[in-house]
Amino acid sequence: MKHTFLKKHHEECLCLFQVRFEVVTSEASYCRSLDIVVENFVMAKQLNVILSSQDKNWLFSRLNDVRAISHSFLSHLEQAVEKDIMRFTVCDTIIKHCPRFRNVYVPYLTNQSYQDKTYQRLMEESHEFRRVVEKLERNPVCQRLPLRSFLILPFQRITRLKLLVQNIVKRTAPKTKDEAQAIKAMKLLEKMIQDSNESISQMKNIESLVTLNAKVDFECRTLPLISQSRRLVREGPVTELRDFSLKDREEERNVYMHLFNDYLLVSLRKEGGRFTVIDHAPVSELRVENCRFKLHSLQKNLFHLHMPQKALLLRTDTQANKLRWISALSRPYPEIDFSAVQGMCTSCFKRNCRVKVNSLMLLI
Template sequence: MENFKRRHSKLINSSRLLYQEYSDVVLNKAIQSQKRVDSFTEDIESSFPSSPRLRRKVLSPQDSYLQRLSVSSNASLWQDIPMIRGSRMLLNMSRDEQKLQEAKFELIMSEASYLRSLNVAVDHFQRSAELQAMLTNQERQWLFSRLHDVRDVSASFLFDLEEKFEEDMFTFHVCDVALKHAPEFRRVYLPYVTNQTYQEQTFQRLLNGNAGFQQVLERLESDPVCQRLSLKSFLILPFQRITRLKLLLQNILKRTRPGSEEEVQATQAYDALEKLIKDCNENVQRMKSTEELIYLSQKIEFECKIFPLISQSRRLVKCGELTALDFNTLSPKWKVTTRPIYLHLFNDCLLLSRPKEGGRFVVFDHAAFSDVRGEKCEMKLHGTNKNVFRLFLLQNYQRKRVEFLFRTETHSEKLRWISALAPPRGELDLLECPDAPQVQCIKTYKARENDELALEKADIIMVMQYSNDGWMEGVKLSDRERGWFPSEHVELISSKQARQKNLKEEQRVKNAKQQVFCKK
């Protein structure tokens, strides 16, 4: 990083769009591409992953393409490069080979747009003297973390990508560059993403309780350089980019020739990013879980056998208040009485409590997670007792078997509790579910509860079950993450051929990893 200041990207101004809008345009095009596959109307030109198009300027033909792009208002397709368009080499390329080069060019162009946004985040916001004056040293650290380091790593990465591209515009490689920079990605992204909880809390606290911060922020965000985008949209860029970079590498991997050196490099780079994202998510989850446990330990008291609540390996899976139904079998009409019970389901145990005022809980029973079962209830109950399920404690803290009948407010809550209480599942073999429904995300969804699935535009999800009130449980094909999400954020993929194509592509990635990492 010592020579960072001497490195200047030629692509940094290749588009007027900042990464937030650039990414949105590209993802919308990916959604449309999937729809074309779904409706069997995909054509050669529209199938290429494309970049946002703006009006072009007339440029001197003797300039290099990167120099031309640096003063152009258009982020173009690889096939639009004058040297490429109409060339014999392009004409001799197969459609798949052309798609591979477009996928690699998309990675370069998107990194340029990302760096442009990072420059705004660092130079306009983080280094603002006005904003600095409103923050303590600790608040600066929590709010911006190591954003300048993230920017420097992106600049170095883009410079090396550009060098590769200029060496050979027809058959340039990018995965070896990504693999080379993977240790630097880990060095800066892991601490930045891990700081997410503190960043969000600090930002919200300043926004709600610091009038000076609000005023300065409004002035900074109104500057044309921000293009009407908020500081928060800049702060979350590293989270979004590291995930997007993994998907771009995955897209390249799917298009490489099996057994080639490029396939090996793409697989290794993809695996490095996948492990980094997994470690980032685990760190965030660990910090969140620790905070939840500390908070709960102050709100919970035990009237039964006490056990220490705070544990490094414990995490909250699901919690909520349910209505317990008790039947008086001595009554000729089986009179039903109800009482509220609050469940705290952790990855290793379940607590059953009576809720009290002030958000406090009195635990009256608990059991190990391995001794808990949730089942659908087949009893036909009248009135409001519709969404019911059975909860079995095969062995509670007194070593007794206990059974409860619970009612939830909605059908989705009933299904979500039964799913959360199910024994741990092994990794899903996608090829064993060829007829399972698939949906595509058309609107980003941020998970609000621990059993929900965060979605980004263009994500493909295999649906495992759905409720009658607009919720689905599914598995993302790209990373096998499982959870619940609102159906209004997705669209059904109706074509069987399109679903099979999606499964085949994901299996292609899995096979490549097995070939590369399981060699003797």
């Protein structure tokens, strides 16, 4: 029994040692790859002549900074191994370097969409850029790997490092100092990746708002569109029925709605992908009602949208699309104003309750 226990303990210690050692060896391999991309591409005179300062910044971002922090991290890992090769740890070193990791990795990963677009544009539009890059890629030091493979290395590395630390947590003895350090390192890496994803999402939102802002004209009061807290929830065309008799199709018009987390824009589409905003309102002041019956034999998929100054009768192309719009336009927690109920007749009270309940059911 004792022999079995010792054997199992030895195997667990060996597995933990192997995972820790993999952190060191994989970091060394990663640093060699960063050396290649910096020395063979970033510092290449042929590319520096071709690229504008802005294109170079978007293409290579903070790759030099990533390389510097990675070499520093590797140096500290190697020192730990040299100090005690059998009982060295890596999570304490990761914890110490996480603030510096965050300072370089979050901006680099956030820039990745610009990096990819810049690379694609240059490869398609600049014959000279393509020629030079392909020539540099033929360097034996690249081992037939293209430039793009090197550019995504930081993203792959930070993800792999998190997985390695998760493996360390699993193999570390519970309720020990080593486990506490491993869990802390894992959470710091997870938080950094989460912050990167949020930063990427925010960057894309800002980019889409800037693009939309250049395409809209305001027929009504102007609304500043670009805001860091604003995000697009839903957009698409609907038909506004302007004649409630619903018999004259000339009284219909196609409108386009941009629903953000804080505002709704109602626009008319123009040529060239432009929009003329005819009305807008805060989301908190919107109220939506489903029309469950056909008002005319040819009319279905209808719903009412109540805005501060007017109400719109809208139609979608499908029932599913109507329900999606109603769900998106409904406030998260519809409430009945009980103070306004006093004095209302029983029938009116029931009718209003049904509207609120129907909206709530659609949300659920």
